[in-house]
Amino acid sequence: MNAKIMTRLAVFAVAGSLLAGCASQQGTNTAVGTGVGAATGAAIGAIFGGGKGAAIGAGAGAAVGGITGYNWQAIHNKLSGATKGTGTQITEQPDGSLKLNIPSSVTFDTNSYAIKPSFAPVLDQLTQTMQQNPELIAQVIGYTDSTGQPAYNQTLSVNRAESVTGYLGQRGVAPQRLSASGMGQNQPVADNNTEAGRAANRRVEIYLRATAQHATQ
Structure with a gap:
Protein backbone atom coordinates (compact mmCIF):
# COMPACT_ATOMS: atom_id res chain seq x y z
CA MET A 1 0.00 0.00 0.00
CA GLY A 69 -24.59 21.54 17.29
CA TYR A 70 -27.48 23.95 17.81
CA ASN A 71 -27.58 25.84 21.11
CA TRP A 72 -31.17 26.14 22.39
CA GLN A 73 -30.41 27.86 25.70
CA ALA A 74 -31.19 31.47 24.74
CA ILE A 75 -34.34 30.44 22.88
CA HIS A 76 -35.42 28.23 25.77
CA ASN A 77 -35.00 31.17 28.15
CA LYS A 78 -37.07 33.53 26.00
CA LEU A 79 -39.90 31.07 25.54
CA SER A 80 -39.87 30.16 29.23
CA GLY A 81 -40.49 33.80 30.10
CA ALA A 82 -43.54 33.96 27.84
CA THR A 83 -44.95 30.64 29.04
CA LYS A 84 -44.38 31.11 32.77
CA GLY A 85 -47.46 30.10 34.74
CA THR A 86 -49.17 28.48 31.74
CA GLY A 87 -48.12 24.90 32.45
CA THR A 88 -46.20 24.74 29.18
CA GLN A 89 -43.32 22.28 29.18
CA ILE A 90 -40.22 23.08 27.12
CA THR A 91 -37.77 20.23 26.62
CA GLU A 92 -34.90 19.42 24.28
CA GLN A 93 -35.51 16.17 22.41
CA PRO A 94 -33.08 13.35 21.56
CA ASP A 95 -33.25 14.32 17.87
CA GLY A 96 -31.97 17.83 18.69
CA SER A 97 -35.33 19.63 18.41
CA LEU A 98 -36.90 21.83 21.09
CA LYS A 99 -40.43 20.75 22.09
CA LEU A 100 -43.14 22.99 23.52
CA ASN A 101 -46.04 21.05 25.08
CA ILE A 102 -48.85 23.55 25.62
CA PRO A 103 -51.92 22.43 27.63
CA SER A 104 -55.56 22.92 26.67
CA SER A 105 -56.12 25.38 29.52
CA VAL A 106 -54.02 27.82 27.48
CA THR A 107 -54.69 26.93 23.86
CA PHE A 108 -58.33 26.26 22.87
CA ASP A 109 -61.78 25.93 24.40
CA THR A 110 -63.58 22.58 24.15
CA ASN A 111 -64.67 21.76 20.57
CA SER A 112 -63.03 24.95 19.31
CA TYR A 113 -59.98 25.78 17.23
CA ALA A 114 -60.11 29.53 17.89
CA ILE A 115 -56.94 30.59 19.69
CA LYS A 116 -57.65 31.70 23.27
CA PRO A 117 -56.32 35.07 24.50
CA SER A 118 -54.08 33.20 26.96
CA PHE A 119 -52.37 31.47 24.03
CA ALA A 120 -51.52 34.68 22.18
CA PRO A 121 -48.52 35.78 24.33
CA VAL A 122 -46.90 32.38 23.85
CA LEU A 123 -47.36 32.54 20.08
CA ASP A 124 -46.25 36.17 19.94
CA GLN A 125 -42.97 35.27 21.64
CA LEU A 126 -42.58 32.28 19.31
CA THR A 127 -43.14 34.57 16.32
CA GLN A 128 -40.48 36.99 17.55
CA THR A 129 -38.07 34.15 18.23
CA MET A 130 -38.49 32.71 14.74
CA GLN A 131 -38.06 36.13 13.15
CA GLN A 132 -34.84 36.65 15.08
CA ASN A 133 -33.58 33.16 14.24
CA PRO A 134 -34.21 32.48 10.53
CA GLU A 135 -32.60 29.04 10.82
CA LEU A 136 -35.60 27.76 12.76
CA ILE A 137 -38.62 25.88 11.42
CA ALA A 138 -41.69 24.88 13.42
CA GLN A 139 -43.76 21.71 13.27
CA VAL A 140 -47.14 22.03 15.03
CA ILE A 141 -49.14 18.94 16.07
CA GLY A 142 -52.63 19.03 17.54
CA TYR A 143 -54.13 16.40 19.86
CA THR A 144 -57.53 15.75 21.47
CA ASP A 145 -58.85 13.47 24.19
CA SER A 146 -60.92 10.36 23.38
CA THR A 147 -64.32 12.00 23.92
CA GLY A 148 -66.41 12.01 20.74
CA GLN A 149 -65.91 10.32 17.39
CA PRO A 150 -62.37 9.62 16.18
CA ALA A 151 -63.00 11.24 12.79
CA TYR A 152 -64.26 14.43 14.42
CA ASN A 153 -61.30 14.50 16.80
CA GLN A 154 -58.88 14.05 13.92
CA THR A 155 -60.34 17.01 12.04
CA LEU A 156 -60.39 19.14 15.19
CA SER A 157 -56.74 18.38 15.93
CA VAL A 158 -55.70 19.37 12.39
CA ASN A 159 -57.74 22.59 12.57
CA ARG A 160 -56.08 23.50 15.85
CA ALA A 161 -52.60 22.95 14.45
CA GLU A 162 -53.47 25.02 11.38
CA SER A 163 -54.81 27.80 13.62
CA VAL A 164 -51.37 28.00 15.22
CA THR A 165 -49.44 28.06 11.93
CA GLY A 166 -51.97 30.55 10.54
CA TYR A 167 -51.38 32.83 13.53
CA LEU A 168 -47.60 32.66 13.05
CA GLY A 169 -47.91 33.17 9.30
CA GLN A 170 -50.12 36.24 9.68
CA ARG A 171 -47.42 37.79 11.85
CA GLY A 172 -44.63 37.35 9.34
CA VAL A 173 -43.25 33.82 9.65
CA ALA A 174 -42.79 32.43 6.11
CA PRO A 175 -45.18 29.54 5.28
CA GLN A 176 -42.32 27.28 4.17
CA ARG A 177 -40.97 27.38 7.72
CA LEU A 178 -44.22 26.03 9.17
CA SER A 179 -46.03 22.69 9.06
CA ALA A 180 -49.27 21.56 10.72
CA SER A 181 -50.72 18.13 11.39
CA GLY A 182 -53.14 16.46 13.78
CA MET A 183 -53.07 13.21 15.68
CA GLY A 184 -56.66 13.31 16.95
CA GLN A 185 -57.08 11.14 20.03
CA ASN A 186 -54.00 9.04 19.21
CA GLN A 187 -50.84 9.04 21.30
CA PRO A 188 -52.40 10.03 24.65
CA VAL A 189 -49.99 11.04 27.39
CA ALA A 190 -52.44 10.42 30.24
CA ASP A 191 -55.51 8.35 31.19
CA ASN A 192 -58.58 9.34 29.17
CA ASN A 193 -60.80 7.86 31.90
CA THR A 194 -60.14 10.84 34.18
CA GLU A 195 -60.82 14.53 33.65
CA ALA A 196 -57.23 15.42 34.49
CA GLY A 197 -56.02 12.85 32.01
CA ARG A 198 -58.29 14.10 29.25
CA ALA A 199 -57.13 17.66 29.89
CA ALA A 200 -53.51 16.56 29.55
CA ASN A 201 -54.27 14.81 26.27
CA ARG A 202 -55.90 17.93 24.77
CA ARG A 203 -52.67 19.65 23.89
CA VAL A 204 -50.62 21.33 21.19
CA GLU A 205 -47.01 20.34 20.63
CA ILE A 206 -44.62 22.60 18.74
CA TYR A 207 -41.24 21.29 17.64
CA LEU A 208 -38.53 23.79 16.72
CA ARG A 209 -35.66 22.59 14.55
CA ALA A 210 -32.62 24.21 12.96
CA THR A 211 -32.13 23.67 9.25
CA ALA A 212 -28.95 23.35 7.20
CA GLN A 213 -30.24 25.89 4.68
CA HIS A 214 -30.37 28.72 7.21
CA ALA A 215 -27.72 27.59 9.66
CA THR A 216 -24.96 28.14 7.10
CA GLN A 217 -26.13 31.50 5.83
Whole structure:
Protein backbone atom coordinates (compact mmCIF):
# COMPACT_ATOMS: atom_id res chain seq x y z
CA MET A 1 0.00 0.00 0.00
CA ASN A 2 1.63 3.28 -1.09
CA ALA A 3 2.00 6.42 0.99
CA LYS A 4 -0.77 8.28 -0.81
CA ILE A 5 -3.37 5.65 0.02
CA MET A 6 -2.13 5.44 3.61
CA THR A 7 -2.50 9.20 3.96
CA ARG A 8 -6.05 9.09 2.66
CA LEU A 9 -6.99 6.30 5.02
CA ALA A 10 -5.55 8.25 7.93
CA VAL A 11 -7.55 11.32 6.96
CA PHE A 12 -10.70 9.20 6.70
CA ALA A 13 -10.11 7.84 10.20
CA VAL A 14 -9.79 11.36 11.57
CA ALA A 15 -12.95 12.38 9.74
CA GLY A 16 -14.82 9.48 11.26
CA SER A 17 -13.77 10.42 14.76
CA LEU A 18 -14.83 14.01 14.18
CA LEU A 19 -18.23 12.91 12.95
CA ALA A 20 -18.69 10.74 15.99
CA GLY A 21 -17.78 13.61 18.28
CA CYS A 22 -20.11 15.98 16.46
CA ALA A 23 -23.02 13.54 16.64
CA SER A 24 -22.56 12.88 20.34
CA GLN A 25 -22.56 16.51 21.48
CA GLN A 26 -26.00 18.04 22.06
CA GLY A 27 -26.70 21.64 23.00
CA THR A 28 -23.31 23.08 22.07
CA ASN A 29 -22.89 26.34 20.22
CA THR A 30 -23.80 26.36 16.52
CA ALA A 31 -20.45 27.87 15.60
CA VAL A 32 -18.65 25.00 17.30
CA GLY A 33 -20.81 22.43 15.56
CA THR A 34 -20.29 24.12 12.22
CA GLY A 35 -16.54 24.21 12.71
CA VAL A 36 -16.34 20.51 13.51
CA GLY A 37 -18.62 19.73 10.59
CA ALA A 38 -16.51 21.79 8.24
CA ALA A 39 -13.34 20.07 9.38
CA THR A 40 -14.93 16.67 8.89
CA GLY A 41 -16.29 17.59 5.49
CA ALA A 42 -12.94 18.97 4.39
CA ALA A 43 -11.20 15.76 5.42
CA ILE A 44 -13.65 13.57 3.53
CA GLY A 45 -13.55 15.89 0.53
CA ALA A 46 -9.76 15.74 0.44
CA ILE A 47 -9.90 11.96 0.07
CA PHE A 48 -11.97 12.11 -3.09
CA GLY A 49 -11.04 15.36 -4.72
CA GLY A 50 -7.91 16.96 -3.35
CA GLY A 51 -8.10 20.68 -2.56
CA LYS A 52 -11.32 21.26 -4.49
CA GLY A 53 -12.95 18.27 -2.82
CA ALA A 54 -11.87 19.58 0.56
CA ALA A 55 -13.57 22.91 -0.09
CA ILE A 56 -16.80 21.26 -1.20
CA GLY A 57 -16.69 18.84 1.71
CA ALA A 58 -16.15 21.67 4.16
CA GLY A 59 -19.32 23.39 2.97
CA ALA A 60 -21.41 20.23 3.30
CA GLY A 61 -19.88 19.43 6.66
CA ALA A 62 -20.61 22.91 7.97
CA ALA A 63 -24.29 22.41 7.18
CA VAL A 64 -24.35 19.17 9.11
CA GLY A 65 -22.53 20.76 12.02
CA GLY A 66 -25.01 23.62 12.10
CA ILE A 67 -27.84 21.16 12.72
CA THR A 68 -26.27 18.83 15.24
CA GLY A 69 -24.59 21.54 17.29
CA TYR A 70 -27.48 23.95 17.81
CA ASN A 71 -27.58 25.84 21.11
CA TRP A 72 -31.17 26.14 22.39
CA GLN A 73 -30.41 27.86 25.70
CA ALA A 74 -31.19 31.47 24.74
CA ILE A 75 -34.34 30.44 22.88
CA HIS A 76 -35.42 28.23 25.77
CA ASN A 77 -35.00 31.17 28.15
CA LYS A 78 -37.07 33.53 26.00
CA LEU A 79 -39.90 31.07 25.54
CA SER A 80 -39.87 30.16 29.23
CA GLY A 81 -40.49 33.80 30.10
CA ALA A 82 -43.54 33.96 27.84
CA THR A 83 -44.95 30.64 29.04
CA LYS A 84 -44.38 31.11 32.77
CA GLY A 85 -47.46 30.10 34.74
CA THR A 86 -49.17 28.48 31.74
CA GLY A 87 -48.12 24.90 32.45
CA THR A 88 -46.20 24.74 29.18
CA GLN A 89 -43.32 22.28 29.18
CA ILE A 90 -40.22 23.08 27.12
CA THR A 91 -37.77 20.23 26.62
CA GLU A 92 -34.90 19.42 24.28
CA GLN A 93 -35.51 16.17 22.41
CA PRO A 94 -33.08 13.35 21.56
CA ASP A 95 -33.25 14.32 17.87
CA GLY A 96 -31.97 17.83 18.69
CA SER A 97 -35.33 19.63 18.41
CA LEU A 98 -36.90 21.83 21.09
CA LYS A 99 -40.43 20.75 22.09
CA LEU A 100 -43.14 22.99 23.52
CA ASN A 101 -46.04 21.05 25.08
CA ILE A 102 -48.85 23.55 25.62
CA PRO A 103 -51.92 22.43 27.63
CA SER A 104 -55.56 22.92 26.67
CA SER A 105 -56.12 25.38 29.52
CA VAL A 106 -54.02 27.82 27.48
CA THR A 107 -54.69 26.93 23.86
CA PHE A 108 -58.33 26.26 22.87
CA ASP A 109 -61.78 25.93 24.40
CA THR A 110 -63.58 22.58 24.15
CA ASN A 111 -64.67 21.76 20.57
CA SER A 112 -63.03 24.95 19.31
CA TYR A 113 -59.98 25.78 17.23
CA ALA A 114 -60.11 29.53 17.89
CA ILE A 115 -56.94 30.59 19.69
CA LYS A 116 -57.65 31.70 23.27
CA PRO A 117 -56.32 35.07 24.50
CA SER A 118 -54.08 33.20 26.96
CA PHE A 119 -52.37 31.47 24.03
CA ALA A 120 -51.52 34.68 22.18
CA PRO A 121 -48.52 35.78 24.33
CA VAL A 122 -46.90 32.38 23.85
CA LEU A 123 -47.36 32.54 20.08
CA ASP A 124 -46.25 36.17 19.94
CA GLN A 125 -42.97 35.27 21.64
CA LEU A 126 -42.58 32.28 19.31
CA THR A 127 -43.14 34.57 16.32
CA GLN A 128 -40.48 36.99 17.55
CA THR A 129 -38.07 34.15 18.23
CA MET A 130 -38.49 32.71 14.74
CA GLN A 131 -38.06 36.13 13.15
CA GLN A 132 -34.84 36.65 15.08
CA ASN A 133 -33.58 33.16 14.24
CA PRO A 134 -34.21 32.48 10.53
CA GLU A 135 -32.60 29.04 10.82
CA LEU A 136 -35.60 27.76 12.76
CA ILE A 137 -38.62 25.88 11.42
CA ALA A 138 -41.69 24.88 13.42
CA GLN A 139 -43.76 21.71 13.27
CA VAL A 140 -47.14 22.03 15.03
CA ILE A 141 -49.14 18.94 16.07
CA GLY A 142 -52.63 19.03 17.54
CA TYR A 143 -54.13 16.40 19.86
CA THR A 144 -57.53 15.75 21.47
CA ASP A 145 -58.85 13.47 24.19
CA SER A 146 -60.92 10.36 23.38
CA THR A 147 -64.32 12.00 23.92
CA GLY A 148 -66.41 12.01 20.74
CA GLN A 149 -65.91 10.32 17.39
CA PRO A 150 -62.37 9.62 16.18
CA ALA A 151 -63.00 11.24 12.79
CA TYR A 152 -64.26 14.43 14.42
CA ASN A 153 -61.30 14.50 16.80
CA GLN A 154 -58.88 14.05 13.92
CA THR A 155 -60.34 17.01 12.04
CA LEU A 156 -60.39 19.14 15.19
CA SER A 157 -56.74 18.38 15.93
CA VAL A 158 -55.70 19.37 12.39
CA ASN A 159 -57.74 22.59 12.57
CA ARG A 160 -56.08 23.50 15.85
CA ALA A 161 -52.60 22.95 14.45
CA GLU A 162 -53.47 25.02 11.38
CA SER A 163 -54.81 27.80 13.62
CA VAL A 164 -51.37 28.00 15.22
CA THR A 165 -49.44 28.06 11.93
CA GLY A 166 -51.97 30.55 10.54
CA TYR A 167 -51.38 32.83 13.53
CA LEU A 168 -47.60 32.66 13.05
CA GLY A 169 -47.91 33.17 9.30
CA GLN A 170 -50.12 36.24 9.68
CA ARG A 171 -47.42 37.79 11.85
CA GLY A 172 -44.63 37.35 9.34
CA VAL A 173 -43.25 33.82 9.65
CA ALA A 174 -42.79 32.43 6.11
CA PRO A 175 -45.18 29.54 5.28
CA GLN A 176 -42.32 27.28 4.17
CA ARG A 177 -40.97 27.38 7.72
CA LEU A 178 -44.22 26.03 9.17
CA SER A 179 -46.03 22.69 9.06
CA ALA A 180 -49.27 21.56 10.72
CA SER A 181 -50.72 18.13 11.39
CA GLY A 182 -53.14 16.46 13.78
CA MET A 183 -53.07 13.21 15.68
CA GLY A 184 -56.66 13.31 16.95
CA GLN A 185 -57.08 11.14 20.03
CA ASN A 186 -54.00 9.04 19.21
CA GLN A 187 -50.84 9.04 21.30
CA PRO A 188 -52.40 10.03 24.65
CA VAL A 189 -49.99 11.04 27.39
CA ALA A 190 -52.44 10.42 30.24
CA ASP A 191 -55.51 8.35 31.19
CA ASN A 192 -58.58 9.34 29.17
CA ASN A 193 -60.80 7.86 31.90
CA THR A 194 -60.14 10.84 34.18
CA GLU A 195 -60.82 14.53 33.65
CA ALA A 196 -57.23 15.42 34.49
CA GLY A 197 -56.02 12.85 32.01
CA ARG A 198 -58.29 14.10 29.25
CA ALA A 199 -57.13 17.66 29.89
CA ALA A 200 -53.51 16.56 29.55
CA ASN A 201 -54.27 14.81 26.27
CA ARG A 202 -55.90 17.93 24.77
CA ARG A 203 -52.67 19.65 23.89
CA VAL A 204 -50.62 21.33 21.19
CA GLU A 205 -47.01 20.34 20.63
CA ILE A 206 -44.62 22.60 18.74
CA TYR A 207 -41.24 21.29 17.64
CA LEU A 208 -38.53 23.79 16.72
CA ARG A 209 -35.66 22.59 14.55
CA ALA A 210 -32.62 24.21 12.96
CA THR A 211 -32.13 23.67 9.25
CA ALA A 212 -28.95 23.35 7.20
CA GLN A 213 -30.24 25.89 4.68
CA HIS A 214 -30.37 28.72 7.21
CA ALA A 215 -27.72 27.59 9.66
CA THR A 216 -24.96 28.14 7.10
CA GLN A 217 -26.13 31.50 5.83
